[in-house]
Amino acid sequence: MSDSLHLSLVELPRQLGSTLTRELTWVVPEDCGTSSMRVEPGTELPIDVTLTSVDDGVLVQLSTDIELLGECVRCLDPVRREHAIDTAEVFFEPEAAARFAAEAGEDEEADDLLVIDRRNSIDIEPLLRDSIITLVDERPLCSEDCEGLCQDCGERWADLPEDHAHEVIDPRLAGLAALLDSGLLRDGDSSDQTEGEAR
Numbered sequence: 001m002s003d004s005l006h007l008s009l010v011e012l013p014r015q016l017g018s019t020l021t022r023e024l025t026w027v028v029p030e031d032c033g034t035s036s037m038r039v040e041p042g043t044e045l046p047i048d049v050t051l052t053s054v055d056d057g058v059l060v061q062l063s064t065d066i067e068l069l070g071e072c073v074r075c076l077d078p079v080r081r082e083h084a085i086d087t088a089e090v091f092f093e094p095e096a097a098a099r100f101a102a103e104a105g106e107d108e109e110a111d112d113l114l115v116i117d118r119r120n121s122i123d124i125e126p127l128l129r130d131s132i133i134t135l136v137d138e139r140p141l142c143s144e145d146c147e148g149l150c151q152d153c154g155e156r157w158a159d160l161p162e163d164h165a166h167e168v169i170d171p172r173l174a175g176l177a178a179l180l181d182s183g184l185l186r187d188g189d190s191s192d193q194t195e196g197e198a199r
């Protein structure tokens with residue numbers, strides 16, 4: 001078990017096509033995901049990694065299964081989504097990265113190249129984190145037809161009876177209702193009718 005995703009490259013032969021396979025268990029830290037969905041911190045994530053020597057660096061293949069947790073944006077119920085991650089990326093040796101950067105000129109893409117030092121280790125955590133973030137649903141729903149919450153009482157519509165409603169009193173009429181209650185308008189022309197409406 002480990003809280004880092006560094007793999008030593010020393011054991012990976014430079015000969016093209018050489019591979020090195022590792023099974024890691026990563027303890028997921030606090031901030032894995034986004035504010036909408038994340039992997040539960042403390043989860044022990046089994047990760048399969050294969051490193052392959054390629055022309056200009058090392059191909060990293062990574063696979064794992066994750067569960068993303070979030071809240072339904074309409075009713076706030078918990079939402080859980082399972083995903084399989086299967087990703088691959090080439091980490092370049094510094095000389096190759098420099099060559100690409102020179103060829104690309106002003107192109108920004110060259111800045112994004114992942115660079116490694118073959119005498120050292122490789123950190124695959126950014127690769128895994130990026131894969132997780134692309135799976136996040138920024139507006140998770142517990143179900144496609146979630147009706148959300150009643151605006152007035154905050155209960156879930158799914159839990160409320162069909163005829164659920166709140167009596168809405170127009171604030172401009174509230175003063176009138178109070179007058180009617182106090183009986184001050186009782187002698188008015190339309191008192192019977194008005195009183196009937198106001199109960």
Ligand SMILES: [Zn+2]
Nearest residue numbers: 072075142146
């Ligand atoms: Zn919902």
Ligand SMILES: [Zn+2]
Nearest residue numbers: 150152153154
């Ligand atoms: Zn309500």
